[in-house]
Amino acid sequence: xxxxxxxxxxLGNEEFRKKMVEKYKFECKEVECSGSIELIEILRAFERxxxxxxxxxxxxxxxxxxxxxxxxxxxxxxxxxxxELSLDCSVTFLNASRANESKFENExxxxxxx
Amino acid sequence: xxxxxxxxSYLQKKLCENRFVVTAELGPPKGADPEYVRERARILxxxxxxxxxxxxxxxxxxxxxxxxxxxxxxxxxxxxxxxxCRDRNRxxxxxxxxxxxxxGIKNVLCLTGDHxxxxxxxxxxxxxxxxxxxxxxxxxxxxxxxxxxxxKELTKPPNVFIGAAANPxxxxxxxxxxxxxxxxxxxxxxxxxxxxxxxxxxxxxxELVRSRKLDNRLHIIAGVxxxxxxxxxxxxxENVAGVSIPDSLIQxxxxxxxxxxxxxxxxxxxxxxxxxxxxxxxxxxxxxxxxDVIPRIVKESGLIDVISx
Amino acid sequence: xxxxxxxSYEKIERMLKGKRKILIVGCGGCVTVCLAGGQKEVEIxxxxxxxxxxxxxxxxxxxxxxxxxxxxxxxxxQLADKVKDKDAILSMACGVGVQFVSDIFPDAYVVPAxxxxxxxxxxxxxxxxxxxxxxxxxxxDEFYGICPIARCAKNLLNGxxxxxxxxxxxxxxxxxxxxxxxxxxxxxxxxxDDLIKLRMPKDWSYARDGGPRRVLKESVR
Numbered sequence: 001x002x003x004x005x006x007x008x009x010x011l012g013n014e015e016f017r018k019k020m021v022e023k024y025k026f027e028c029k030e031v032e033c034s035g036s037i038e039l040i041e042i043l044r045a046f047e048r049x050x051x052x053x054x055x056x057x058x059x060x061x062x063x064x065x066x067x068x069x070x071x072x073x074x075x076x077x078x079x080x081x082x083x084e085l086s087l088d089c090s091v092t093f094l095n096a097s098r099a100n101e102s103k104f105e106n107e108x109x110x111x112x113x114x
Numbered sequence: 115x116x117x118x119x120x121x122x123s124y125l126q127k128k129l130c131e132n133r134f135v136v137t138a139e140l141g142p143p144k145g146a147d148p149e150y151v152r153e154r155a156r157i158l159x160x161x162x163x164x165x166x167x168x169x170x171x172x173x174x175x176x177x178x179x180x181x182x183x184x185x186x187x188x189x190x191x192x193x194x195x196x197x198x199c200r201d202r203n204r205x206x207x208x209x210x211x212x213x214x215x216x217x218g219i220k221n222v223l224c225l226t227g228d229h230x231x232x233x234x235x236x237x238x239x240x241x242x243x244x245x246x247x248x249x250x251x252x253x254x255x256x257x258x259x260x261x262x263x264x265x266k267e268l269t270k271p272p273n274v275f276i277g278a279a280a281n282p283x284x285x286x287x288x289x290x291x292x293x294x295x296x297x298x299x300x301x302x303x304x305x306x307x308x309x310x311x312x313x314x315x316x317x318x319x320x321e322l323v324r325s326r327k328l329d330n331r332l333h334i335i336a337g338v339x340x341x342x343x344x345x346x347x348x349x350x351x352e353n354v355a356g357v358s359i360p361d362s363l364i365q366x367x368x369x370x371x372x373x374x375x376x377x378x379x380x381x382x383x384x385x386x387x388x389x390x391x392x393x394x395x396x397x398x399x400x401x402x403x404x405x406d407v408i409p410r411i412v413k414e415s416g417l418i419d420v421i422s423x
Numbered sequence: 424x425x426x427x428x429x430x431s432y433e434k435i436e437r438m439l440k441g442k443r444k445i446l447i448v449g450c451g452g453c454v455t456v457c458l459a460g461g462q463k464e465v466e467i468x469x470x471x472x473x474x475x476x477x478x479x480x481x482x483x484x485x486x487x488x489x490x491x492x493x494x495x496x497x498x499x500x501q502l503a504d505k506v507k508d509k510d511a512i513l514s515m516a517c518g519v520g521v522q523f524v525s526d527i528f529p530d531a532y533v534v535p536a537x538x539x540x541x542x543x544x545x546x547x548x549x550x551x552x553x554x555x556x557x558x559x560x561x562x563x564d565e566f567y568g569i570c571p572i573a574r575c576a577k578n579l580l581n582g583x584x585x586x587x588x589x590x591x592x593x594x595x596x597x598x599x600x601x602x603x604x605x606x607x608x609x610x611x612x613x614x615x616d617d618l619i620k621l622r623m624p625k626d627w628s629y630a631r632d633g634g635p636r637r638v639l640k641e642s643v644r
């Protein structure tokens with residue numbers, strides 16, 4: 001599992017992130033805004049990891065206004081490609097504002113199990 | 115039916131003598147099956163002055179209207195051969211027109227034609243080299259100027275009574291009458307309208323027609339379509355382009371205990387009302403796959419009295 | 424502009440069957456604007472082909488290139504070195520570009536990654552509508568800026584057919600009836616009388632019907 005996370009999202013919090021990484025053993029990369037992640041980056045990441053997670057802010061709460069909307073769209077485009085190529089991969093977009101730690105953990109746990 | 119090639123068709127004769135006419139419609143089969151056409155022609159004989167033969171209607175491949183018209187004539191019934199612009203270019207249309215007239219077919223109805231996406235050959239190439247108005251003007255030129263569209267002399271001009279369709283129920287409403295005038299200018303002589311369900315709208319249409327004096331230039335035959343049930347009405351309202359069906363009519367059919375009887379009743383009421391409208395010179399009964407009902411409708415509406423065979 | 428769309432991945436795989444070294448070439452012209460075959464799209468398709476090869480367990484080498492326009496000799500010639508050792512050239516240009524590359528490198532196996540759809544323009548982001556049918560004899564002056572050849576499904580010249588309803592076309596109710604639009608323009612310009620004019624059939628010999636067209640400009644030959 002590889003995680004792209006927006007620094008304004010819940011994983012931007014160093015303490016929480018360290019806890020999650022230790023528990024679920026994933027590698028991650030911080031970005032300024034989830035919307036800045038291009039489709040090509042997602043596809044290239046599939047060369048190394050099967051399951052990708054993009055963590056962005058709640059739509060409407062994005063610091064850059066529409067960033068998380070774009071991130072969601074790109075993850076949907078990536079899903080279409082996974083289907084077209086019948087790849088054994090997944091990409092999940094998670095809204096994670098700082099308030100919802102337990103909900104977030106549940107989602108990560110689900111993916112970690114795949 | 116008139117025999118001589120140079121004589122006008124029976125339909126033309128009657129209309130020009132100001133006699134009310136009744137026309138019907140026959141849809142050819144999907145097969146090289148002349149018997150199908152003969153059977154239906156026998157049902158309709160004596161109940162219509164002339165009968166339309168459709169041309170691959172709804173873009174579905176069927177026995178050609180030209181061949182069906184010939185078979186119909188052999189049964190002693192006068193055809194109105196429909197020609198659409200969807201499948202044939204100007205060369206084929208002029209050629210088929212000469213072909214039809216050489217066989218004694220004297221009435222032609224010029225239509226644009228449903229788009230092929232509606233039918234069972236959706237991948238077919240689009241032709242629409244001409245539209246219905248251009249087709250009318252070319253046929254008129256062939257008949258009256260004895261020339262084809264390219265300007266070449268014809269050895270023998272076609273003897274043909276030119277018809278077109280009118281749809282008072284499509285949009286834009288005001289334009290429909292202008293389009294009718296265009297058809298008259300191009301050379302149309304008789305008109306058959308789309309099925310009338312919305313009588314007030316039809317009356318408004320005829321008012322506009324009369325105000326432009328088109329009722330003097332065109333013989334307008336109003337269309338009536340007997341319905342079998344509310345599903346048919348609802349289907350038409352949703353899927354068929356250019357129909358106007360009042361909801362009250364659908365409700366009436368839904369509440370009826372005997373749907374077919376109610377459908378016939380509605381058809382008879384429609385005929386009774388619209389035949390009295392000034393400018394209406396005849397009734398065109400379109401009984402889709404229900405030709406058997408036409409004799410009854412013609413008899414019960416009293417239209418049988420205007421037919422003399 | 425020319426509007427095109429990427430073919431399905433499945434179709435592209437079929438075209439590249441048995442080809443190991445592939446060069447994908449993008450075009451900086453129309454297909455970049457309609458987000459079908461520009462540099463970004465080349466990168467994505469290249470990556471898809473790599474991932475696909477891995478999945479199929481086949482050896483595949485994908486090289487990427489994008490030129491300013493694939494319909495200009497000097498730009499296409501820049502690809503000469505890249506083309507040399509390849510088993511297939513997957514062009515992401517419109518049909519014109521694909522053929523141009525094939526003409527300039529006649530020994531190369533050039534295939535199209537896109538379906539060229541129409542000459543059109545965006546009406547909003549992500550939607551391109553056909554506007555011009557390339558009929559070779561423009562009559563837009565007669566129709567107040569709306570082309571009935573391109574935008575009417577039956578290319579009618581004398582007004583709408585009976586299938587026009589609520590301003591929409593019978594073939595596709597999400598599309599405007601071109602004649603409704605022309606009608607509205609005529610009203611705006613106070614020229615409703617133009618509708619009564621009988622327009623004669625079009626001379627299709629100027630269109631593709633007359634054969635593949637050639638345009639000459641003597642002054643520069």
